[in-house]
Amino acid sequence: MLWKDKYNLGVEQIDAQHRELFRRVSDFLEVLRSSSSWEERVGKVNETLSFMKDYVITHFRDEEAYQIQIGYPEYDAHKQTHDDMVSYVAQFAAEYEQKGYDEKLIQQFAGKLLAWLIHHVAADDQKIGAYAKKKGV
Amino acid sequence: MYKPFFNATREVFQLMLDISNITDKPLCVDGVCYPAGNVDIAIRVIGDMEGMVVYHFPKETSLKIVKIMSGGMEFNEVDEFVASAMGEIANIISGNVMSALSTQDITCDILPPEFIAPETIADASAKYKFVSGMQICSEIGDIDLNILLNVKSGAEKA
Numbered sequence: 547m548l549w550k551d552k553y554n555l556g557v558e559q560i561d562a563q564h565r566e567l568f569r570r571v572s573d574f575l576e577v578l579r580s581s582s583s584w585e586e587r588v589g590k591v592n593e594t595l596s597f598m599k600d601y602v603i604t605h606f607r608d609e610e611a612y613q614i615q616i617g618y619p620e621y622d623a624h625k626q627t628h629d630d631m632v633s634y635v636a637q638f639a640a641e642y643e644q645k646g647y648d649e650k651l652i653q654q655f656a657g658k659l660l661a662w663l664i665h666h667v668a669a670d671d672q673k674i675g676a677y678a679k680k681k682g683v
Numbered sequence: 684m685y686k687p688f689f690n691a692t693r694e695v696f697q698l699m700l701d702i703s704n705i706t707d708k709p710l711c712v713d714g715v716c717y718p719a720g721n722v723d724i725a726i727r728v729i730g731d732m733e734g735m736v737v738y739h740f741p742k743e744t745s746l747k748i749v750k751i752m753s754g755g756m757e758f759n760e761v762d763e764f765v766a767s768a769m770g771e772i773a774n775i776i777s778g779n780v781m782s783a784l785s786t787q788d789i790t791c792d793i794l795p796p797e798f799i800a801p802e803t804i805a806d807a808s809a810k811y812k813f814v815s816g817m818q819i820c821s822e823i824g825d826i827d828l829n830i831l832l833n834v835k836s837g838a839e840k841a
Binding site: 578650653655 | 770
């Protein structure tokens with residue numbers, strides 16, 4: 547299981563979305579890394595990729611709205627981090643489609659996404675929870 | 684100069700992999716040295732310091748790291764997924780170092796990770812000063828690190 551309880555910020559709205567995000571990433575990785583041929587997998591991989599991508603964008607938007615609501619001082623830097631990842635995902639998606647759904651490309655994307663997501667939630671997002679707790683919101 | 688990298692690696696390993704027992708020891712003191720056959724990733728540095736930091740992750744360590752991050756999925760070879768995940772790990776560690784250095788008024792930025800050939804490391808050794816070589820020791824393996832940086836005046840305190 548990808549999710550760990552230590553990733554909880556103590557903000558239920560964000561935590562619930564993080565759990566859902568990790569679930570979708572997990573589904574995506576399971577299909578991507580299964581042993582069947584690429585031709586057999588590619589349809590399902592693309593479906594789970596799309597489902598995950600949409601949720602990443604939704605979650606980032608909601609998390610940023612929460613940060614504004616509580617007056618989170620590192621909002622600008624945090625939003626930039628989100629924007630950079632959204633740009634990367636968009637760039638990847640365009641190249642992946644343009645190259646006819648190349649397996650090596652999406653494996654590369656998935657590896658980076660996994661490491662990035664774990665660090666982002668375990669490090670950057672935890673600061674939101676710490677701030678919210680300090681402010682008593 | 685190697686302490687910021689050791690501290691950043693320890694923090695990333697604790698945070699992302701739940702590995703706490705991390706120690707370090709010097710690598711070669713006279714210049715770049717590293718074992719063959721590892722996953723060699725270079726992060727170029729620009730700004731108050733210029734050069735590159737090269738991480739040498741043993742293949743087995745790389746596979747263990749990705750297994751931990753993926754919640755136990757098995758990886759048998761360093762394929763595109765594993766290599767990319769390790770590149771991001773090197774990126775994260777290096778980014779944390781740059782953030783730490785910025786609190787000492789040392790301003791640097793990093794470029795995206797590169798999977799680097801021995802010839803490129805040799806070229807970099809000729810161009811940049813060998814600052815430090817270290818080995819970071821953990822329960823999942825030992826990671827060698829070579830730091831090649833030209834330090835601009837005023838940034839020597841790092």
